Amino acid sequence: MSTEWSGRLWLGRDYGLIHGELGRTAPHAHYAHQLLFAPGGPVTVSLDGRVITAHRLFIPSRQPHAILDAEGDVWVLYAEPIVFAAEPLQALLANDELSLATLQHLPRRRLDDPRLERALTTLDHHLSGKVSAQALAEAAHLSLSQLERLFTHQLGMPVRRLVLWRRLRVAVQLALAGNTLTEAAHGAGFADSAHFSRTMKQLFGVTAGASLRQLDVQCLT
Structure with a gap:
């Protein structure tokens, strides 16, 4: 196989x-x-x-x-x-x-917590560049520790891991739309295509x- x-x-x-x-x-x-x-x-x-x-x-x-x-x-x-x-x-x-x-x-x-919705919306808007957990917390009107607890308890993942997952989702969509792996990587905020590929291997095994x-x-x- x-x-x-x-x-x-x-x-x-x-x-x-x-x-x-x-x-x-x-x-x-x-x-x-x-x-x-x-x-x-x-x-x-x-x-x-x-x-x-x-x-x-x-x-x-x-x-x-x-x-x-x-x-x-x-x-x-x-x-x-x-x-x-x-x-x-x-x-x-x-x-x-x-x-x-x-x-x-x-x-x-649907998400019942508007604070979580605000944080996720802000996250998605910044995926092509640097995503600051502090900026997500401020958008949700929470402290950084409160944001981490909210993500862990309601989404099952810490902030950094969910950012990586959403970056990968965007990069895959860009690659499938015909972009090169380098273009897809940069469009999703990865440093380069190697970073994109390593994350793909880590999360999907291929x-x-x-x-x-x-x-x-x-x-x-």
Whole structure:
């Protein structure tokens, strides 16, 4: 099994859906919940040290894992925990298939805390340059320690890690839109393409080139 991924990618603001052949990955953990449907042949995954072979599998946010083997085309969903709760995603394992139509009917949750909304909006506006945690705290009318607690308790990640995740999301979108890896890296606030690739390997277990080069992408509004 190679490290190359191929197939189609539907990319929304809060999820990505892939249908195609998966590549092998190094051990990694990312912020998104992940759902795998393998109707043709099973997928073998190392999940937090355990090797599991299954046709359907849910991997929760920040769970260490690696894809070891896959047979035929697989459906893979990456869903933002801020928007999608784990329970409705796990319930999809009882379905016969995974599709865009299925995702459109999934319940989405909203942030109830306006302070968090202000901080995230400010973060997104500054991703192409330096993101200051102090500036996010001031936008949310919080102290720096209060902001860190808010991110950790409500989003499950400290500020710095969420900034890195959102940078990566922007860089992937830019690369899939036809930009070079260097252009995508700079547009998302990474120092260079090497920094982008290292982050991609850390969070998804693959390099940007191996995972993005052969995907036919459709960006969804």
